[in-house]
Amino acid sequence: MPRGERPLGPEDTALLRFAGDLRRLRDQAGKPSYRELARRANYSPTALSDAAGGRKLPSLALTLAFVRACEADPAPWTKRWRELAVEHAQPSQPNAPYPGNAPFTEHDAKHFFGRESLVDEIVESVRATPVTVVVGASGSGRTSLLRAGLQPVLDDAVVVTPGHDPVRDLAEALAGVFEGTTADQLAEEFRGDPDHLRLRIRQHRPGLVLLVDDAEKALDADDFLTAVTRCPHVVLSVRADHHARWRAAGVDATEITVEPMSADQLRRAISEPAAKIGATVETAVIARLVADAANRHALPLVQQVLVETWRRKRGMTLSLAGFEETGGIEHVVAQGAEAFYAELGEADRRAVRQFLLRLVSLPRNGIVQRRTRRTDVDAHLLDLVVKARLVTLTEDGAELSHDAALRWPRLAAWIDEERDTLRTHQQLVTAIELWEASDRDPLALYRGVRLRRAKELGDFLTVQERRFVDISAKRETRRSTALIAVVAVLIALVPGTVVYALSNERKITELHDRELGGKALSQSESLLEQRRPYADKYALVGYEVSPSAEAEKILRLSSAVTRGIPFTGTPADDADVVVAPRGEMAAVTDQDGTDRMWGLDEDRAEPGKRFADRHRVVKLAERRAITKDNNGQEHLWAVNDANDITYLTALPARFRTLDLSADGSRLVGKVGDAVDVGLPTPDESEHAELYDLSDPRMPRKLPMPVRAPETVALSQDGRELATGSWDKAAGTTTVEFWSIGGTVEPAAPPLSQHVYVRGITYSGDGRWLALEHSSPESVVEVWQRVPSESPVLRARLDTALRAGARVTFSDDGRVAVVRDNVFEVQQLYTNDRPADRLAYVVGHGASTRAVYRPQNRDFLVRSGGQDPELLPYDLDTGRIIKRMCEKDGARLTDSEWVKSFGEVERVQVC
Incomplete structure (x- = not known):
């Protein structure tokens, strides 16, 4: 018979009340035995019994496991646990290496890093x-x-x-x-x-x-x-x-x-103070804080989290469990904000609410964002908000200190209450920006419904915004007066006017469509050249009004540029961008010449971990990366995701990677002094080597069928190798295909080319093969692979460039080629029908291949500009329009429309 629970006695402390409520939660769940709870929670019965024992505060993880096992909502229990944890955490010790909310002093110099x-x-x-x-x-x-x-x-x-x-x-x-x-x-x-x-x-x-x-x-x-x-x-x-x-x-x-601390600087500021006194910070804690605070002015928040984690340390280790018990930066921000708000008077509370809501943006996609605004709030109140770490003041104005501030429950509730106001305000801010950009064109001022809604914002308006509304109101009054006079004149001319309008209606409509479409497309191209927003909106207007191949091309390009994925903290001119085979990650060069991994979502990039100092990525595959250090030595890494990279082993001395299969299972390269920079002639000892990476820490050398081919390529699954060997005397390149297993055997008849083949590329499914050669210009030939038979030529893509084509295949029979600043896509066919050109765009490239993203059905192309950026290029016009309309990013605002097209009736694009 199971032992009964120890009576709690009077629940006269917060800890006993907490334990009592846990017991009542179990009662409400039907009072399952602790053995049954253990089965549900994956904790021992003793641990769960102790959690409700009232003798000590259980860990947050144990508490939530108890709550979930009782089928209750963990959110309120998380909040309650953290409030109770503040009372029961260890007091800050004299040797704590972090100052918390206070600045470092001269006595803290030994702990000041980064x-x-x-x-x-x-x-x-x-x-x-x-x-x-x-x-x-x-x-x-x-x-x-x-x-x-x-x-x-x-x-x-x-x-x-x-x-x-x-x-x-x-x-x-x-x-x-x-x-x-x-x-x-x-x-x-x-x-x-x-x-x-x-x-x-x-x-x-x-x-x-x-x-x-x-x-x-x-x-x-x-x-x-x-x-x-x-x-x-x-x-x-x-x-x-x-x-x-x-x-x-x-x-x-x-x-x-x-400047804000970089990821490396922040990492040192976190780990070095602890190491100075013999403590350690778990890697997971460092990674979480770096992801939350790198390249942001959030040092005080980081220090507060570290102090709270220190109070919950295990021995001399700042653990992930202790960090999670603090609630991280989000909890620190909310706790500080609530304490600050509680000390304000009623008038100051209203002022703070108005001020913080002005620092919030609510775009058309409905996702709340921070924004920077010029301040017109009382200086004393502003200082209080800054000291509470709710707001950061920069040269551009004020902004919420961290995205976590948006999740402060009180501010989140205010945002929900004021969503309509925020949308109206966002439209007003955009209208003012357009008005200023157009040299204060009167046509860009507000009128009608928009003006009336802007007036209703009242105290929510800043001085500048109120001035714009006042000017708009005065112009509206003058316009109404003038309109009355015009109507009086027209009354006498009605018969003649109506006859003239009816006789010319069809002609005016046709001219309107052609001119409006042309003007919209011209505006889109102009904005594209300047890399300014709204290019895709204007392109959509032009495409809907006057569809054509040119309009479709501009719509595709403007959509790609608008959705461009930037990388912050990288140099403008020397940033390599190496994208993983499926487009889910990229390696990009930081300012100091070291590559960092980035996770790629649909239209954004999130920074991850860096490789070792001065390591640059040579090849990136699924779960694998090859880097080269400053001395030319190449290294193998495991890359599970952007925040999970592990060093595996150094590759052989003087090894230069030629290809890494997309799945990371095979590696082929050359070894020899010829790979060293500055040697005038090839080394006779140079030779190719093939490796199996099944055990990546111990790469296993496989037989290499050709000693020193000029070019090689591995299929996506690493099971087939293509080699190209140049015969200078005969002027031919022999391309051979090899099946890689326990042995290396011929996979198909060789292919002889009377040109020098510079590159070979397999499609993901192995059905297609691209050969790039010079004759003397760069030519890409696409061959259909037929199992055990000779390939069949299906397409030939010429260019005026001498070399440098990079080839990528989609999974639906398309081939994309990047040459310098040109990006083109062709549709392939398995019969005699010539390939169809789907896209040809100038302004992409920058010497990197396109990467097809099957999860998004688009190509990622390195922007041809100086800044490191990837453009998501979708060739499906219908999908582009659907995406724009679903995200409410298709419709020009009234001020944008009036500024560009005057009083012309708006075109509905969705």
Whole structure:
């Protein structure tokens, strides 16, 4: 007979009430035995019994397992557990290596990591110029940079933080520097003549460096600013939203911007402080925080999460379980926001609600996003919101500090309540941008229903927005007055006007369609050239009004450019983009020359892990990658997804990869000194090698049927190898096909070509084979593979280029070719019918092959521009239109339509 539960007694503590409610939850579920609960929850009966025992707080994972086993909603229990965990977490220990919400101080210098290069840059500036200004967004860590980064490495430095009386604050900071003086004496002296500070430093402390934190608070104090900027060495920290005010001061200075931490810098800031005291941070914790905060001004949030995780550490390890118990950045943001909101008065609460809602965008797809806005909120309230880590201030304005802020329950509820207002406001903001872009064209102003709705926004409007609405209202009044006069004149001319209109109706309609379509397509092409938005919307108007092959081409191209997938944090000119065979991942070069993996969704990319320092990806397959280091050595990696890459082994010395099968099972390459850069002639010892990667840590060499072919290719499943051997005397290339198993055997009769074959490419299903050769221009021939028989030529694609074609096949008989900046697609046929050209576009390419994405039925093509970007190219016009209409991204706004087409009746595109 199972042992009964221990009575809880009076539930007079939060922990006992929590345990009591768990027991009542079990009762409501029919009071299953703990053995039955264990079967459902995958925890032991003892663990589940202890969870409801009331002696200690169970882990979050155990609590949720208990709740799910009782078939209850885990969400409210998660919230309740985290509230209770705050009371029961270990107190912050003296040796905690993270400062939490407070900035680092000089005493924390040993734990300050990730900003070393920035510190070095500022130190060099201090040596070279008298005044250095460090500009950074709120939350970028400027105070920590000065106190824990600069102050410890400078021989003689003092930090000054101005407040309401900057000169007095300066005097108090220097009272201990100059012997025999008091703060009162120094303050009086600096007010009398600000130049006295420079003279004192030159006479008594010539190497002293003044580090002025929060200098924006003293930009209006001329005596303070004059005193510090005349010193031999001064570093001023200015918050980014005051950058324009600083420049207006007219002080000659070197400016240095505090950028968000990169993934590597953030990784060091997380792991190194713990390592310094013998603790470790689990890799999963680092990965989660890097994914949440890299390249964002979110350092204070990261530090708060780390402190909370530290309080829940297991031994000296910051574990994933402890991290998840904190709730991560999302919980930190919500907890801080709620505490901040609770201390506000009713008037401030209304103001904060209005302010935060202005920082939210609700596009047509209905997905709530953050947006940056110029602020017109009370300065004191703005500072409170910033200190609560709800808002970040940049040079462009204010923005919510993190996407997690959108999930703060209170703000999420406000957004749901104000969705209609937010949509109307979003349309207004877009209309203002178009009005400004059109040099304030009166036709771009609001009128009618849109004007009336904008007026209803009331206090939600900023000063600039209210001005636009007022100007629109005045023009509407003048227009109405003029219209009354015109109508009076027309009344007398009605008969003649009607006859004229009826006789010309058909002619006007035909002319309207042709001209409107042409104008829409021209507008789309213009926007495409400038890489500006709305090109696809205008292209759709042109295609619907006047369909043609040219209109279809522009619609396809504009859709691809609009859906372009960018990669942030990469150099503009030297960013390799290597895409996985099915288009689900890509390797892209970071600023320091190291490749990073990115996960690719339909129209966006998410950063993942980086390879070892200075490793660049040579080949990328499913679950495998080949990288090359700075010394030319190649390495094999496991790549399960963008955030899961593992080093496997180094490849043989002097090995150069030629091809890696798409499934990652076979590898072929060459070994020899000829692969080294700078050798004038090939090495006689150069030879090809073939490897089986079934055990990737121990690649197994397979027999290579041809010693040194000029070109090779592996089928997608690695079971067939094609080799091309050049006979210079005969002027022919012999392409041979080999079946790879336990042995390597001929798979089909060889193919002889009286040209030099530069490249061979298999289709995914093995039905097609592309050969690229020069004669002397680059030619791509596509052959149909017939099992055990000679291939049959089905298409020939010529070009004016000498070489460099990259070939890709879709899974429905299409072949895509990229040459320099040209991208074309041909439909293949298994009979004598010539291939049909489906697309020919200039402006793509940049020397990378297209990749077909079967899950999206489109091609990913590297943009021909400087910035690393992939364009999703869909050849199905119907699918393009359907996607645009489903996402509500097809319809031009009223202001866009009026700006481009005046009073012409709107065309319905969906």
